[in-house]
Amino acid sequence: MKEGKIVTQNQEIAVVGAGIVGATTAFYLAKKGYSVTIYDEGTGQATAAAAGIICPWLSQRRNKKWYHLAASGAKFYPELMTDLGESLTDSAIYQQVGTLLFKKNEKLLLKLEKLAKERRETAPEIGDLTIVASDQLHDYVPILNSSQAALFASGGARVDGELLTRKLIEQAVELGATFQQGKVALTIDAENQLFVQSKKYAQVVLAVGAWLPELLEPLGFTVDIRPQKGQLLCLDIPEETTNWPVVMPDGEKDIIPFNNGKIIVGATHENDKGYDLTPTAPELKLMLAEASELAPSLKQAIQVSTKVGTRAYTSDFSPFFGQVSECPQLYVASGLGSSGLTTGPIIGKMIAQAIHQEETELDFVDYPVADYVVERENK
Numbered sequence: 001m002k003e004g005k006i007v008t009q010n011q012e013i014a015v016v017g018a019g020i021v022g023a024t025t026a027f028y029l030a031k032k033g034y035s036v037t038i039y040d041e042g043t044g045q046a047t048a049a050a051a052g053i054i055c056p057w058l059s060q061r062r063n064k065k066w067y068h069l070a071a072s073g074a075k076f077y078p079e080l081m082t083d084l085g086e087s088l089t090d091s092a093i094y095q096q097v098g099t100l101l102f103k104k105n106e107k108l109l110l111k112l113e114k115l116a117k118e119r120r121e122t123a124p125e126i127g128d129l130t131i132v133a134s135d136q137l138h139d140y141v142p143i144l145n146s147s148q149a150a151l152f153a154s155g156g157a158r159v160d161g162e163l164l165t166r167k168l169i170e171q172a173v174e175l176g177a178t179f180q181q182g183k184v185a186l187t188i189d190a191e192n193q194l195f196v197q198s199k200k201y202a203q204v205v206l207a208v209g210a211w212l213p214e215l216l217e218p219l220g221f222t223v224d225i226r227p228q229k230g231q232l233l234c235l236d237i238p239e240e241t242t243n244w245p246v247v248m249p250d251g252e253k254d255i256i257p258f259n260n261g262k263i264i265v266g267a268t269h270e271n272d273k274g275y276d277l278t279p280t281a282p283e284l285k286l287m288l289a290e291a292s293e294l295a296p297s298l299k300q301a302i303q304v305s306t307k308v309g310t311r312a313y314t315s316d317f318s319p320f321f322g323q324v325s326e327c328p329q330l331y332v333a334s335g336l337g338s339s340g341l342t343t344g345p346i347i348g349k350m351i352a353q354a355i356h357q358e359e360t361e362l363d364f365v366d367y368p369v370a371d372y373v374v375e376r377e378n379k
Contacts, residue, residue: 024348052341099156
């Protein structure tokens with residue numbers, strides 16, 4: 001990682017974007033005593049529309065660098081909750097309730113169990129692993145009705161993205177940070193000085209997800225980021241759901257129970273909708289139908305609300321974060337996709353550490369900004 005100007009706590013830092021990466025970065029910078037200004041427009045933020053499953057150990061993505069990042073992110077959550085003053089056993093934000101994961105057949109389920117046991121050797125956070133027979137599923141989630149067995153990982157967790165970012169921002173403000181809502185413009189002068197809304201900052205962190213091209217392209221950069229629309233359904237059922245594990249069917253439509261009968265179903269992965277944030281009935285109806293195949297009583301659930309957000313993806317589905325080499329005072333992070341709630345907090349913590357000239361958990365060179373943010377020759 002290329003070294004930039006050394007920042008001291010009496011210098012000002014701008015964090016643009018109050019999603020999971022920006023909020024975590026701002027919180028830890030404020031905690032270290034920096035003067036932080038947080039800017040956020042508040043439109044289409046992926047985190048605010050997200051409810052996450054923290055269980056990367058059961059993913060079969062082949063990208064080892066992604067897995068290392070996601071596993072580090074899952075391991076970091078208890079530390080983050082402690083730093084926020086949240087209970088590890090009774091929090092509406094984050095709770096280790098376990099994860100039930102289904103596969104198409106028993107052979108694939110046993111293959112996944114073997115992989116999980118191998119990963120547990122370096123990631124004990126995965127917890128106990130159990131094959132749950134179909135007739136025992138009701139003991140975990142009473143509304144499930146399936147002829148298939150599932151793999152249960154006790155270390156799996158659920159997280160409410162909206163509550164988490166709100167708590168991070170509130171804590172950052174209590175520590176002295178300033179929050180400003182509205183659209184911003186970024187400028188760089190001939191001496192590589194950074195300005196947000198015409199105010200100069202020693203360092204600027206751009207954590208705006210899918211909107212990174214909008215801020216960097218006017219400065220002469222091309223940015224490999226495309227938006228993906230995601231929709232969630234918020235349901236209410238007459239059950240005590242507080243300790244239910246999250247459910248990952250063989251597909252992309254997860255069932256995430258929260259406290260007091262609240263159930264989140266989702267999410268959609270719509271690649272052709274750009275930055276559209278309009279809820280669409282056909283996609284929501286299909287999503288509920290797919291979830292109801294595993295939990296039939298969800299058909300009668302009260303539909304409380306719909307959440308819509310925009311995820312950021314790179315062309316090779318890999319995240320990136322760190323300094324922009326042409327302007328080392330500028331940090332960026334994007335491309336987290338649907339794993340943002342797992343990877344975002346550890347990325348934010350590491351960006352704060354890098355600005356403070358501390359050693360980071362992971363090496364930024366494995367997630368190179370230069371592969372996705374490129375300065376145009378004729379700007």
